[in-house]
Amino acid sequence: MGRYLLQRLGQCLLLLALVSMIGFAILHLAPGGPLSQFALSSQMSQEDLDRITRQLGLDRPLLAQYLDWLWRMLRGDWGVSFRDGAPVSSVIGSHLRATFELMAVSTVIAIGLGCWIGILGAIRRYSLFDTLATIGAMVALSIPTFWFGLIAIYLFSVQLGWLPAGNRQTIGDGSPLDLLHHLVAPALVLALVETAIWARFMRSAMLEVIGQDYIRTARAKGLPERQVLRGHATRNALLPMITLAGLQFPTLLGGALVTETVFTWPGMGRLFLDSIEYRDYPVVMGILMFSAVMVLLGSLLADMLYAVADPRIRMG
Amino acid sequence: MASRNSDFASPTRRGLIALGAGAALGLGRATSGFAQVRPPASPRGQVVAGISQEPTVFNPLMPGSEVDQGVWWQLFSPLWYIDPQGKLVADLAREVPSLENGGLSADGLVWKVKLRSDAKWHDGTPFTAEDVKYTLDLINNPGFRVRNRVGHGLVRDIRVVAPDEIHWRMESAYSPYLSILALTFIVPRHILEKASDPNTAPFNSAPVGTGAFRWGERVAGDHILLQANPAYHGQGPHLERVVFKYIPDLTMLYTQFRTGQVDYLGLSGISAHFVREAQGLRGRKVSLSPTAFVEHIALNLEYGPFTEKAVREALYLAMNKQARIDALYYGLPVPTESFLPQQSWAYADNLPAHRYDPAKANALLDAAGWARGSDGIRAKSGVRLEFTNSTTVGNPGREQSQQLLAQDWQAVGAAMRISNMPAAVIWGEFWQKSKFQSVMVGSNFMQGSDPDVTPRFSSTAIPAKGGSGLNTCQYQNAEVDTLLAQGATQFDQAARKATYGRIQQIIRDDLALLPIYQTVMAEGLKDGLQGFAANINCSSNCWNMRSWYWAS
Numbered sequence: 001m002g003r004y005l006l007q008r009l010g011q012c013l014l015l016l017a018l019v020s021m022i023g024f025a026i027l028h029l030a031p032g033g034p035l036s037q038f039a040l041s042s043q044m045s046q047e048d049l050d051r052i053t054r055q056l057g058l059d060r061p062l063l064a065q066y067l068d069w070l071w072r073m074l075r076g077d078w079g080v081s082f083r084d085g086a087p088v089s090s091v092i093g094s095h096l097r098a099t100f101e102l103m104a105v106s107t108v109i110a111i112g113l114g115c116w117i118g119i120l121g122a123i124r125r126y127s128l129f130d131t132l133a134t135i136g137a138m139v140a141l142s143i144p145t146f147w148f149g150l151i152a153i154y155l156f157s158v159q160l161g162w163l164p165a166g167n168r169q170t171i172g173d174g175s176p177l178d179l180l181h182h183l184v185a186p187a188l189v190l191a192l193v194e195t196a197i198w199a200r201f202m203r204s205a206m207l208e209v210i211g212q213d214y215i216r217t218a219r220a221k222g223l224p225e226r227q228v229l230r231g232h233a234t235r236n237a238l239l240p241m242i243t244l245a246g247l248q249f250p251t252l253l254g255g256a257l258v259t260e261t262v263f264t265w266p267g268m269g270r271l272f273l274d275s276i277e278y279r280d281y282p283v284v285m286g287i288l289m290f291s292a293v294m295v296l297l298g299s300l301l302a303d304m305l306y307a308v309a310d311p312r313i314r315m316g
Numbered sequence: 317m318a319s320r321n322s323d324f325a326s327p328t329r330r331g332l333i334a335l336g337a338g339a340a341l342g343l344g345r346a347t348s349g350f351a352q353v354r355p356p357a358s359p360r361g362q363v364v365a366g367i368s369q370e371p372t373v374f375n376p377l378m379p380g381s382e383v384d385q386g387v388w389w390q391l392f393s394p395l396w397y398i399d400p401q402g403k404l405v406a407d408l409a410r411e412v413p414s415l416e417n418g419g420l421s422a423d424g425l426v427w428k429v430k431l432r433s434d435a436k437w438h439d440g441t442p443f444t445a446e447d448v449k450y451t452l453d454l455i456n457n458p459g460f461r462v463r464n465r466v467g468h469g470l471v472r473d474i475r476v477v478a479p480d481e482i483h484w485r486m487e488s489a490y491s492p493y494l495s496i497l498a499l500t501f502i503v504p505r506h507i508l509e510k511a512s513d514p515n516t517a518p519f520n521s522a523p524v525g526t527g528a529f530r531w532g533e534r535v536a537g538d539h540i541l542l543q544a545n546p547a548y549h550g551q552g553p554h555l556e557r558v559v560f561k562y563i564p565d566l567t568m569l570y571t572q573f574r575t576g577q578v579d580y581l582g583l584s585g586i587s588a589h590f591v592r593e594a595q596g597l598r599g600r601k602v603s604l605s606p607t608a609f610v611e612h613i614a615l616n617l618e619y620g621p622f623t624e625k626a627v628r629e630a631l632y633l634a635m636n637k638q639a640r641i642d643a644l645y646y647g648l649p650v651p652t653e654s655f656l657p658q659q660s661w662a663y664a665d666n667l668p669a670h671r672y673d674p675a676k677a678n679a680l681l682d683a684a685g686w687a688r689g690s691d692g693i694r695a696k697s698g699v700r701l702e703f704t705n706s707t708t709v710g711n712p713g714r715e716q717s718q719q720l721l722a723q724d725w726q727a728v729g730a731a732m733r734i735s736n737m738p739a740a741v742i743w744g745e746f747w748q749k750s751k752f753q754s755v756m757v758g759s760n761f762m763q764g765s766d767p768d769v770t771p772r773f774s775s776t777a778i779p780a781k782g783g784s785g786l787n788t789c790q791y792q793n794a795e796v797d798t799l800l801a802q803g804a805t806q807f808d809q810a811a812r813k814a815t816y817g818r819i820q821q822i823i824r825d826d827l828a829l830l831p832i833y834q835t836v837m838a839e840g841l842k843d844g845l846q847g848f849a850a851n852i853n854c855s856s857n858c859w860n861m862r863s864w865y866w867a868s
Binding site: 030041042045049056085094263 | 366370378379462516538557561563656737739740742746748757760763779783
């Protein structure tokens with residue numbers, strides 16, 4: 001186990017190095033730059049733009065810029081945002097909480113609802129519920145998240161006036177109830193696709209499990225059906241879901257990016273889009289590396305948990 | 317400074333409607349029935365201003381955008397500012413230096429500025445001439461990432477003669493400096509001088525100014541909250557709090573204005589296709605405010621066909637301006653022939669009016685030897701009359717406008733291909749180093765309220781040829797060069813008006829750019845919000861939030 005962990009950590013470091021090199025190259029080789037936003041201002045001359053370019057070190061060779069960035073990153077210095085003037089770590093930190101709030105609530109909804117639908121769909125295979133759940137999941141997976149977001153805003157905010165049309169809180173309020181009120185629509189929209197995925201995976205896993213010999217044996221021993229499903233089938237069907245939880249992190253992050261944009265949620269997704277638009281290289285690289293670390297950690301953690309949960313799994 | 321024209325020079329029905337509506341909501345309010353509503357005795361309530369870009373730069377000397385300036389106006393004060401009529405009004409200075417009051421020497425080289433002695437920084441420290449000196453020195457500090465040094469670079473021998481008086485000498489006379497100083501906010505010496513590097517000083521994220529509002533909090537990606545400054549040296553503020561709420565999507569921004577979460581929708585304005593609906597919303601008002609931005613086709617004058625004036629003339633004649641304004645912008649923008657806004661005191665109202673005349677355009681091209689080929693596209697000496705036109709992707713109005721333009725020009729045998737790019741790409745080297753063929757763009761050519769356009773039209777300002785300005789169209793005209801140098805050293809406004817009038821005539825005649833319209837911004841206000849006054853000279857109509865208040 002220890003050796004496997006070390007191997008996986010080594011792979012993760014290699015992947016991170018690759019992500020940083022490719023990300024840095026793509027970002028800096030893409031046309032345009034952080035100062036283009038000022039190029040239309042008559043108050044700035046080409047001389048000013050050139051001077052600021054030199055002050056930011058953007059006129060140096062790409063390799064020198066990369067090595068400098070890498071050296072600072074390794075010492076824990078993420079650099080300073082071109083747009084914000086603040087340290088990248090604090091810029092990311094200030095947006096992280098909002099994203100994690102959204103992702104956490106969505107994940108809880110998605111896992112709870114998705115597993116329930118999946119289990120029930122498997123038990124009542126080909127029933128009306130199962131058919132409707134399958135159709136619902138296909139619809140949720142086929143339609144883009146932003147569309148659901150816009151419909152939710154139109155319906156619940158503009159027409160019915162039940163929910164706020166975006167934002168994380170009412171400025172000057174910020175009570176838990178107010179936060180929750182603002183969280184309902186974006187969390188449900190973000191959870192929609194996730195729920196569909198969880199439901200589909202859970203249904204498949206459950207179907208596979210309830211066809212196993214040990215389930216038949218349990219039933220043959222005369223155990224009540226409820227106990228067979230809860231104690232034997234569901235517990236075993238949940239095992240592959242641990243891996244899914246780890247692998248779903250990037251999807252969830254991608255979904256959050258869209259949802260945050262639609263609901264004007266001040267999270268990482270919007271920060272990432274804004275930073276790309278302004279070519280704020282240090283922030284984009286910071287988010288890229290942070291996301292890569294989280295994805296790799298999620299995957300690693302899922303593998304470890306799987307091994308812990310199922311002793312039959314051998315690592316190495 | 318004398319007042320500028322307050323009416324559009326060539327009034328059109330729509331132009332007058334736009335101006336009238338803007339005036340009714342802006343300045344007109346003060347003298348209309350709303351005049352009975354008085355500001356509260358002490359600051360009360362808050363205003364949520366919805367904006368589509370996030371303010372992120374709070375040191376007012378560093379490179380920032382218009383949304384940043386909207387925040388600077390609340391936190392900081394300049395020596396003087398420019399009011400909506402174009403008049404310079406003293407703020408931290410006691411009076412605006414002029415030849416008449418002795419603040420300016422006859423040759424324009426010596427400046428003497430008398431300052432207020434009752435102004436205080438938000439931390440209670442008195443404002444003095446040392447702060448002004450520090451600000452000017454900081455701007456010229458080679459290590460400081462200042463926005464620009466235009467005008468400031470000419471300042472020499474700054475002397476603090478008293479805590480409330482400062483003198484300096486200019487290396488050469490430069491009249492636009494009055495206007496530049498009107499947009500230069502003074503920063504506190506006692507705080508910034510303690511920082512080891514002013515580029516990364518804590519001040520930059522927790523600014524301290526002399527403005528009507530104090531720094532409150534910033535929730536990154538969401539909003540900025542400013543609190544009333546009870547010790548403000550001027551009138552106001554009448555609001556307890558001002559909130560700048562960042563909503564990047566224009567549709568969402570409008571939705572939140574519609575649902576009441578946003579009290580003022582400005583800076584980016586209401587999208588043209590929502591304006592009519594917004595005007596019918598209960599409890600909301602729309603202000604149509606002309607801006608200093610002139611939408612135009614920027615031609616790279618070094619690119620093959622565009623070197624010939626007949627081609628530029630033909631393209632201009634073949635452009636159906638009014639159809640675009642009506643069909644795509646619901647008649648809101650005002651057609652123009654100049655690069656200056658029609659409210660500028662220097663605006664020339666005698667420029668020839670554009671005519672949509674494809675027949676004449678065809679005749680001009682025929683006469684100039686541009687013959688149609690088998691595919692209908694003209695060519696001359698092996699050069700085809702074809703070019704690309706670029707603009708920012710994701711701007712539906714401009715993208716549709718390009719389609720119409722391509723049709724217009726196709727009809728006279730010119731092939732225009734659309735090649736759009738993201739903002740960070742198009743306004744990078746592609747624009748700055750004149751790598752484009754033609755671009756559809758809106759620009760504010762002025763320096764504050766000053767008509768000095770040296771960085772845009774001087775032959776020494778072409779970056780692609782090593783120049784230091786933003787003459788990306790590569791325009792060169794010896795007479796314009798002479799007039800630009802002359803205008804920048806004149807202090808008599810009548811004489812300057814004549815100089816810049818002539819410059820506008822030459823540039824219109826040369827068709828150095830193809831002007832289309834002056835942008836009119838539709839801003840939304842919740843009913844009862846008083847004191848809003850559009851100001852074309854200040855980049856942001858939030859310039860006077862200190863005067864805003866709620867009617868009840």
